[in-house]
Amino acid sequence: MKLPVAIQRLINSLEKLPGIGPKTAQRLTFYLLNVPQTELDTFGQAVSGLKKNTHICPLCFNVDELEPCSICQDRSRNQTVICVIEQPLDILAIEKTEAFNGLYHVLGGVIDPLNNIGPDELHINELPLRLKNSQVKEVILATNPTMEGEATAMYLQKLINEKLGTAIKLTRIGRGLPTGADLEYADAATLLKALEGRREY
């Protein structure tokens, strides 16, 4: 049996999404067949209109309705600290802590030679340019603690030191045991970082 064209077309679109395989795409499509048409219209318009009212901030490369983005425009934020992250979603996670009031710089990914992603594919070279004539005193390197994230942080450190000397303080987000963790089940790499990163109590 061949599936109806309209159904196959949606399965094809859903299959392209990361983490959604052919079976899940089928399941979601047949679920949507039971959803009212008005909801399908809302969903469809949300998809096609996604990028119509969003811009990439020319300063920090965050995604926002304003250009520059609402964070870069907010003069009440601390203009002397920049937190470097991989993705716009990381901003959301950090903002939720309410512990950071500085600016951001979105790299748009990490250096990943296996997937042909070098510094030029990311917003890396824009960072020293942005720092040059600014009031920034500290750059927090908050790429993920993965192999690629660490390599990117090291690359940024070298680049900033090369271009701007050591005038700007570079820090790396803290490493150690996450809240609620169990020492017994922690992996060796995490425990090592937790010991190295111990603080006076």
Place this chain on the structure above:
Amino acid sequence: MKLPVAIQRLINSLEKLPGIGPKTAQRLTFYLLNVPQTELDTFGQAVSGLKKNTHICPLCFNVDELEPCSICQDRSRNQTVICVIEQPLDILAIEKTEAFNGLYHVLGGVIDPLNNIGPDELHINELPLRLKNSQVKEVILATNPTMEGEATAMYLQKLINEKLGTAIKLTRIGRGLPTGADLEYADAATLLKALEGRREY
């Protein structure tokens, strides 16, 4: 930080899908931000157009472009056997075996009192009506071997015997070990069914 309206709108739509939580919805939305607009348009149109060219077959309740569906219209298929399944996707699975050439009857779910789904919410009462003046000689009950699927199969058995006597042969899909399984790891319920369902060799 508040997310842009267009982004939040798509997250809201994706979150409603089964098996997609708020985090996955965020991740998918930010992934789609990097997808070309033409692809977003294709996706959006596939969503809103999903139900525009598909009909529910008035005979077997399958979803298809034709009405009645292509299976019901195909006179070369065996008109004396009907396979009763839960969902249209089950037809796809059975057709793939190429071992069944009869007709189908889609229930649209299973009897599930905990979720307020009784026989009247499904296409159950339509089945004896369909069988009454037909050439059907056998009904294969192919609901899933779950608690609800078994209960639905039993309900159908009782209903058909009540309305049509024992003129129609009722069968249940075979139970036992799936291909590639390991006896050692099989659960007791499956092994019990495999012993009960043993066949001469």
